[in-house]
Amino acid sequence: MNPLWIKHALVGVNGPLPATPALDGNGEVDALLAAIGRQGDDPALHFSRAAGALGACRLAAVTLTHSSEAVPAPASDDPRALDIAHPWSAALADVFADAPLRLQFQACQRLAEHAAHLPTTVVPRALDAGRRSVPLRAVLLPVLGSRGRWLAQFNPEWKFAAPNATAAPAEDDSGKRWEEGSFDERLLHLRELRARDPVAARALLQSQLGEFAAKERLGFVEALADGLHDDDEALLQPLLKDRSRDVKLAAAMLLARLPASSHAQRLIGWMAPLVTSKRNLLGRTSWQCEAPQALDNAWATAAIDGKRPQYESLGERGWWLYQLVRQVPLSWWSTHTSMSAAELIAWSGKTDWKDALHRGWRERVGADDRDWIEAMLDAGAKAFGGDRAGLLALLPTPLRERHWPKTLDELCRQGLVADVVGSCALGETLSPTYSRVLILGLRMAMGNDRLRHDYYLRSQLLELATVLHPDSLSAWKPTPRRGDETTAMAESLHDIERVLSIRCALMC
Known part of the structure; x- marks a missing residue:
């Protein structure tokens, strides 16, 4: 909210509302505020409605401060964006409303497999999801489409998706990215350079590594684990005297891998x-x-x-x-x-x-x-x-499953559900065979009184529903309700079935 409006709320809302500059070349917001002012004579209600309208404008990435800049050109058409009538659109809206992160990650992967982009109505929520989760961004950015990148440039909280933040730098800009970029940009540059020219990457680090903070030095040293070579010894050996204990240990661990x-x-x-x-x-x-x-x-x-x-x-x-x-x-x-x-x-x-x-x-x-x-x-x-x-x-997933109990009931008894879920990285699922066993057990577990009293198990089973293999989902059948579920248990059952339903819809 505008600081003037916050101050106004603190001292009282009986007076006139603070002035709000009209959008440059567009007075629609002022017209909306004027219309709100004519709706009754309750100052508190008037203030709340006006503040809500301005908040909605902010979420829509509308700039409310006066600017001399020209009105931006509209977003270009995106033929790869799903139409609102597409069978996936409703499921995607649910995914980015409040679904688990793993499901959002999988939805983006599914879109990418079909070279499709998010429906325009889902884009704002997807950008908010990317703002909250850095790991999601890697799969979200390719499916935002032109509308998503266009919209991101108007909201500072979505800057990770703005065109200038995600465009691949030209070859002659790589030096500028190293000199002026953020740590993540420098690290990406180092990895790319090391992949195509290890000698140049080593020379770059040898000349400038000491100029960075300890945390950044550590990140650069750890990046050397990929493609580690005997030639890296000359770079790593001096780091055993680094100022940072963590950097020294990272260098020592890598050197130990060079016989x-x-x-x-x-x-x-x-x-x-x-x-x-x-x-x-x-x-x-x-x-x-x-x-x-x-x-x-x-x-x-x-x-x-x-x-x-x-x-x-x-x-x-x-x-x-x-x-x-x-x-x-x-x-x-x-x-x-x-x-x-x-x-x-x-x-x-x-x-x-x-x-x-x-x-x-x-x-x-x-x-x-x-x-x-x-x-x-x-x-x-x-x-x-x-x-x-x-x-x-x-x-690898098939080898993990040898160490797990063969039924979901035993997984629950041993408290290993979280281990099973946690061993899957974002975007990974269990094997089809193990998933079929678990999905049958999940249907039985949803009628078990254990869920009535165990909050952690309810949340773990929701996450488990996101890592079952897609080929196993056809075995799922909704569970009849007994009628004596607690509110929390009923909500949990609904959430689990909702996740499975969305995943089935995205597999069609």
């Missing part, structure tokens, strides 16, 4: 004496792990903190061991001991340092360490169960 790097060799030199073997009388080899006995001052040059934080649950020696373990590549353990990932995890449980080992391994594991991920999931909740969803997210 020929001096940093990786130093890590192995420190770690190998701590993991040793001996033969017993029967000729069998057994392995032992010992934590460092004393602080090595050289660790400071490898992003290893010698001083244990007060809040740290590990003891001092365990703290040192954990920091070494989290940097050493997991492949080294199998090479050094000739044990598989599962065997190493089982062995670690018998040592005095299992907590430090498990914590370090969990931080080191990545999507390429599939045998380790499977072994960690099979190890049980005590070892790695605290981040089960994070581990599952590293696996």
Whole structure:
């Protein structure tokens, strides 16, 4: 609201309304306010209606302050925008009214698959959804169409979709984007440059990285994980002395992935004496792990903190061991001991340092360490169960489902519904086979008294409805109501059925 109107509301609304400049070349808003003024003699009602009208104009991206600029040209026609009579239009209106983010993401993907744009009536709500959710923007921008980009330029809150914000820069503008752009623009430029010319990308960072804030330096260093090469060592090695602890650690973790790097060799030199073997009388080899006995001052040059934080649950020696373990590549353990990932995890449980080992391994594991991920999931909740969803997210969908209960009822009993949903990134769904099992269980769950008392389960099942595979949706049939549902339960059932109905409509 205009500050003058706020002040007017605070001191009283009995006087005349504050002046509002007419739109340049268009007095329709003034005419509307005048008409409102003739509707009765209640000052409070008059003020509220006028303020509401101005608020609606603001939401419609109409500028209410005087401007000498010319009235903008109208938006160009968009032949790819869905007509209001299109079967999807009503569903899309529901999606961007108050549907879950995952459903909005999927709707945009579905439009993109058909090279279609949002209906013009849905565009304002879609822009608001993009304002609230940064992850949504990547799939929203391609389906906004010319009307959406035109409208976005008149509302500062929608600037992410304005033409000048989303247009791809020309080749000769790339340097300007790096010099003058936001952090996100610079990061995008770095990724693009690294993909086509790694040497130039490294040279750019080497010359200017120190000029950025610690948070930005961290982002640029983490971007080097894609396409990591031995040639990156010269860039990363000096960062072990960076001012920021996070930057030092990020550089150290990347250097450890380069087997020929001096940093990786130093890590192995420190770690190998701590993991040793001996033969017993029967000729069998057994392995032992010992934590460092004393602080090595050289660790400071490898992003290893010698001083244990007060809040740290590990003891001092365990703290040192954990920091070494989290940097050493997991492949080294199998090479050094000739044990598989599962065997190493089982062995670690018998040592005095299992907590430090498990914590370090969990931080080191990545999507390429599939045998380790499977072994960690099979190890049980005590070892790695605290981040089960994070581990599952590293696996392809078919491999995740092997670790989940085979019925929705058991998922609910074990409290794993949120893990199943959380392991799916935006735009991902479960497999058709697993989805068919869950959708049958969902129909049974909607008649279960468990939903009556469990708010969290109701919200989790709503999210679950958004990640079921599209091919399974044909098995869904609405659930008859018993008539004794609480208001909250009835609303939850309605929301779940609404999500499934919208998804079915968008699959047609």
